Amino acid sequence: MHRSAPRLTRILACAAVPVMLVVAGCSSDADSKGDATTQAPSAAASPNAAQEVTPSVAPAKYTKLPDACKAITGKTIEDLVPEVKTKSGTPGKSSDTASRGSCSWNGLDDKGVKGSQYRWLDIALLRYESDPSLGSGEQRAQENYTKEVGKVKATQGATAVKTSGAAGVGNEATAISYGLKKTGADFKYAAIVTRTENVLITVSYNGAGYAGAKTPTPSDLMEDAVKASKEAVAAVAAANK
Known part of the structure; x- marks a missing residue:
């Protein structure tokens, strides 16, 4: 009984705030950790993606002009x-x-x-x-x-x-x-x-x-x-x- 009291208090507190705030602030700790885990790879991949799209061209045959x-x-x-x-x-x-x-x-x-x-x-x-x-x-x-x-x-x-x-x-x-x-x-x-x-x-x-x-x-x-x-x-x- 004593262990369930804090949990009940938390549920009541979340019920008293707007829906948007509940989504942002009342999600479980497990969900927050999951979001951080899924976002990390995309951030790390950005520099590599930029390098892959850099075009390359053949060098010019003639580098000089005559007088x-x-x-x-x-x-x-x-x-x-x-x-x-x-x-x-x-x-x-x-x-x-x-x-x-x-x-x-x-x-x-x-x-x-x-x-x-x-x-x-x-x-x-x-x-x-x-x-x-x-x-x-x-x-x-x-x-x-x-x-x-x-x-x-x-x-x-x-x-x-x-x-x-x-x-x-x-x-x-x-x-x-x-x-x-x-x-x-x-x-x-x-x-x-x-x-x-x-x-x-x-x-x-x-x-x-x-x-x-x-x-x-x-x-x-x-x-x-x-x-x-x-x-x-x-x-x-x-x-x-």
Whole structure:
């Protein structure tokens, strides 16, 4: 009888409080211990679960870029840009030469009353590093390859835009030709956007005839642009040996 008195007192006390408090404060000691036992493993497993979902990507094949002004040989520059002003090229500004670089050349072959031929050649290099949150360098280059082709096709004022594949240049390449009216002359453009592993290369070659000189044909310009692009692909590979 004496042992049951405390238990009865406890039951009466719990009956006098709201239901929510009974659940929280009047459960047995055994239940409380059981809850602690079941919750412990999930808390301990959290760090491991975070490690399991961390993505991993393949390292980028190319870790360097060549000097953009040396990516096309001097002989090719002389062939494509007669009377070139600066044979060594004019480099573009870059705060990260390991990831991007550019260079351009231009020249006017002035033949007086027989007319003049103007040519402009430029190259842009973009290298993509592997990133767990963005993908491998090659995947990122593939994604941006399509975007670069779109940018060239969307050149403001471009007319008669045509695209085709450029076989034998890098892993994949697209040739884009178009016309553009500027400085009172009809310019013809030939551009090649190339992906070689995790690097994108864009070569743009254009020209015009002045004072009655013949305008260059898109096919002739494209043939030269392909040649320059192949040299640039080789230069990227050589820079990473």
